[in-house]
Amino acid sequence: MDGANAVEAAGVSTSALNRIDLSSSDIRQSVSLLKQACLDSGFFYVINHGIGQDLMEEVFAQSRRFFGLPLSEKMKLLRNEKHRGYTPLFDEVLDAANQIQGDYKEGYYIGTEVPEDDPDVQKPHFGPNLWPSEGNQLLNMISILPRWRQTMEIFHSQALNVAKVVARIIALALDLEADFFDKPEILGKPIPILRLLHYEGLISDPSKGIYGAGAHSDFGFLTLLATDDVPGLQICKNKDAKPQAWEYVQPLKGKSPTELERKIAFIVNLGDMSTLHRVIGNGQERYSIAFFLEPNHECLVECLPTCMSEENPPRFPPILCQTYLAQRYGDTHADLDVYRKEGV
Ligand SMILES: O=C(O)CCC(=O)C(=O)O
Numbered sequence: 001m002d003g004a005n006a007v008e009a010a011g012v013s014t015s016a017l018n019r020i021d022l023s024s025s026d027i028r029q030s031v032s033l034l035k036q037a038c039l040d041s042g043f044f045y046v047i048n049h050g051i052g053q054d055l056m057e058e059v060f061a062q063s064r065r066f067f068g069l070p071l072s073e074k075m076k077l078l079r080n081e082k083h084r085g086y087t088p089l090f091d092e093v094l095d096a097a098n099q100i101q102g103d104y105k106e107g108y109y110i111g112t113e114v115p116e117d118d119p120d121v122q123k124p125h126f127g128p129n130l131w132p133s134e135g136n137q138l139l140n141m142i143s144i145l146p147r148w149r150q151t152m153e154i155f156h157s158q159a160l161n162v163a164k165v166v167a168r169i170i171a172l173a174l175d176l177e178a179d180f181f182d183k184p185e186i187l188g189k190p191i192p193i194l195r196l197l198h199y200e201g202l203i204s205d206p207s208k209g210i211y212g213a214g215a216h217s218d219f220g221f222l223t224l225l226a227t228d229d230v231p232g233l234q235i236c237k238n239k240d241a242k243p244q245a246w247e248y249v250q251p252l253k254g255k256s257p258t259e260l261e262r263k264i265a266f267i268v269n270l271g272d273m274s275t276l277h278r279v280i281g282n283g284q285e286r287y288s289i290a291f292f293l294e295p296n297h298e299c300l301v302e303c304l305p306t307c308m309s310e311e312n313p314p315r316f317p318p319i320l321c322q323t324y325l326a327q328r329y330g331d332t333h334a335d336l337d338v339y340r341k342e343g344v
């Protein structure tokens with residue numbers, strides 16, 4: 001497969017991931033490429049995903065505008081207990097054992113808009129979003145961030161569609177019916193989380209425990225990741241190897257067969273089962289947009305029927321999606337009391 005042709009770049013090899021073309025009518029080929037990619041690393045590119053380049057660039061531009069605001073303004077939109085809003089530097093610690101301070105990145109969480117009068121608002125991760133133009137009296141954000149909410153809502157909804165299309169190919173690759181994950185109890189009311197990320201121009205130093213993002217696997221079903229042109233994402237295919245070998249995943253701009261413009265491809269990784277990955281800063285500022293698709297709160301996450309047998313029993317006990325997410329978010333994010341104590 002492509003991945004075998006790793007090329008050397010600045011001392012760290014680059015993993016050439018398979019590309020799944022969502023506009024292709026050859027579904028068998030897509031399934032086979034996805035299956036190979038998942039057996040190899042769980043990472044692949046999705047090209048021709050249908051999200052227009054203009055929208056993609058608008059999301060990056062809006063993200064830059066938001067993170068460019070003074071910290072005092074961003075802190076007014078500090079993440080709440082529903083995990084919506086701004087996460088400052090070091091809020092997340094993805095690899096506590098190897099990091100001195102936490103992730104050298106700031107972020108912004110946006111989820112499904114669930115109004116206060118909707119019964120679902122009781123559920124963790126569900127609630128109203130925090131929007132920069134709202135609840136902020138001191139700064140007239142509307143003039144600074146025009147169309148911010150609109151852009152994010154459109155992207156959130158289109159990314160969810162892309163993720164669901166990818167989920168169908170994953171189902172086929174697992175010898176399941178294409179709509180296996182579309183069942184009401186699995187992706188009927190999923191938890192789709194958009195996260196804008198900004199890495200300042202820091203040079204990481206693994207020997208000193210300084211990382212853009214510490215080594216981790218994601219928490220849910222699958223992640224779509226769009227990045228700017230600055231490299232930084234690295235994967236480690238064998239977490240048990242000593243020493244661990246890390247390879248870069250390069251940003252990819254795929255050429256659409258029907259359009260001349262260059263389109264940003266998504267890097268996809270299979271959530272919790274994904275290969276360990278991290279972000280290494282090279283001194284350049286970097287922006288990325290992550291979209292995490294997690295199943296319904298009450299979905300029982302358990303070994304799939306086609307992935308077990310008598311000789312190969314499930315490796316993990318079943319767990320409710322919301323229980324697992326609560327554990328992982330709790331383990332990796334700062335306690336909000338820290339900020340209360342700081343008087344935010
Ligand atoms: O910014 C990136 O390239 C990766 C981010 C990531 O892995 C995450 O947020 O889970």
Ligand SMILES: [Fe+2]
Binds near residue numbers: 216217218277
């Ligand atoms: Fe990740």
